[in-house]
Amino acid sequence: MSGTERELEALERDLARYRSIAAPAALRSRVHSEIMGAPAQPLPSRRGAWIAVLRPGLAALLAVALLAGAGGTAAASLPGDGAFPIKRAVEDAQVALTLSDDARLDVLTDQLERRLAELEAVSSQRPGALMVALNEFAAALARVETQSDIVARLEATPARDAALSRAAASAEDHIARLRTLETRLPEAAQPGIERAIDAQQRIGPASPEPPGGSGSPSRPGAVPSARPTIQPAHTDRPSPTRR
Amino acid sequence: MQSDRPVDERDLARRASKGDRRAFAALYELHVDAVYRYAYFRLRSDAEADDVTSEVFQRALVAMPRFEPRRPFLAFLYTVARNVIADRFRRARPAASFDEALDRASELTGPEEAAIRSDDARRLRAAIGRLTEVQQEIVILKFIEGRETREVAQLVGKAEATIRGIQMRALAALREVLRGEDLER
Numbered sequence: 311m312s313g314t315e316r317e318l319e320a321l322e323r324d325l326a327r328y329r330s331i332a333a334p335a336a337l338r339s340r341v342h343s344e345i346m347g348a349p350a351q352p353l354p355s356r357r358g359a360w361i362a363v364l365r366p367g368l369a370a371l372l373a374v375a376l377l378a379g380a381g382g383t384a385a386a387s388l389p390g391d392g393a394f395p396i397k398r399a400v401e402d403a404q405v406a407l408t409l410s411d412d413a414r415l416d417v418l419t420d421q422l423e424r425r426l427a428e429l430e431a432v433s434s435q436r437p438g439a440l441m442v443a444l445n446e447f448a449a450a451l452a453r454v455e456t457q458s459d460i461v462a463r464l465e466a467t468p469a470r471d472a473a474l475s476r477a478a479a480s481a482e483d484h485i486a487r488l489r490t491l492e493t494r495l496p497e498a499a500q501p502g503i504e505r506a507i508d509a510q511q512r513i514g515p516a517s518p519e520p521p522g523g524s525g526s527p528s529r530p531g532a533v534p535s536a537r538p539t540i541q542p543a544h545t546d547r548p549s550p551t552r553r
Numbered sequence: 554m555q556s557d558r559p560v561d562e563r564d565l566a567r568r569a570s571k572g573d574r575r576a577f578a579a580l581y582e583l584h585v586d587a588v589y590r591y592a593y594f595r596l597r598s599d600a601e602a603d604d605v606t607s608e609v610f611q612r613a614l615v616a617m618p619r620f621e622p623r624r625p626f627l628a629f630l631y632t633v634a635r636n637v638i639a640d641r642f643r644r645a646r647p648a649a650s651f652d653e654a655l656d657r658a659s660e661l662t663g664p665e666e667a668a669i670r671s672d673d674a675r676r677l678r679a680a681i682g683r684l685t686e687v688q689q690e691i692v693i694l695k696f697i698e699g700r701e702t703r704e705v706a707q708l709v710g711k712a713e714a715t716i717r718g719i720q721m722r723a724l725a726a727l728r729e730v731l732r733g734e735d736l737e738r
Contacts, residue, residue: 314725317728318721318724318725318728321696321724321727321728321731322696322724325677325692325696325697326696326697326699328590328594328674328677328697329590329697329698329699331586331589331590331593331674332586332589332590333585333586333588333589333606334599334603337589337603337606337607338585340607341581341585341606341607341610342578342581342582344607344610344611345574345577345578345581345610345614346574346578445642445643446643448639448642448643449639449640449643451639452635452636452639452640452643455632455635455636456632456633456636459629459632459710460619463621463624464621504685504686505639505642505685505686508685508686508687509639509686511687511711512709512710512711
């Protein structure tokens, strides 16, 4: 075994001792009380067909009303502009008024595409608003990720599969565009871009198995599969967070 | 992942998704420490880890009527936690870096903060914060939590072979960051 492998094994053993960190007793107790005292959540009910018909119309109506009220400038606004919150409010309304989970994923995927286009525009036109645009993109990405997760758990239907495929295909395209952006953005924006690429990879198509499949571990002495018993290794421990 | 009680957990999840608050509280007791550790190592302070842990269970409770009980509940919680943390990063001051956060931590006073400052958990937490998001998740889930590669793949949403390929690189990256800090000290 090489010195590097020995070092990594030692680090691996060292990391395992942090498994004893637990939620502080005061936090446990508080959150437990919050759970038991929270108002009941209504179970999802089947909405009438008329709502299904009215929803897209309501969304369009709301969008037109809001955009007309803002002089039509909101739709063309970029992150950091005064009218941008209006554009976001319209988008949130569209999501709220979309009936099915797979359709909602489509709407959120469209919004993510818009955020990326805005990020690209801001990076060349308004560097001062770059971090705002990056944060807006990250937020849109988090929404797509959450919704993808919800849709992935649904029974397979053509609509569900199409929505997931579209989100995955869009993620692949976004990764390529983010990598291009990465080369011309300042260092402060790099971690945000890397996090976005990571998140897009989670949404994108699963990585293919390499030759040899899922057989042997990548190196000898891999981590044992069973969770070892937690025993303090030494006294210099993260005691403030343990019970 | 709680392999000694999969049947109970699925039943609890099924009951919780139908509004059984006691069942949800039981799921909370099973997983609160794992969620807390995930938040602890992905964030900068104990206070943030506390807030995120609380928010994860609040959001999970709200989402329970839509939860699919056949899915591992912990995977669902990690997804919620990831999104809660992403939201926090988004709301945070854009230019704030991990280094700045640590500088702020050194301004804290009080016995607990003093203990944290001197603790190697803080050093590890800072080092993990310098990894990419996927590397952070793998270090936490695989090496701190001690979960199997198959389970990590499920939790992170990547192929098992991909995780197997990344995990040693993540560990090596962490070692490099820790080594760099040692040289700076």
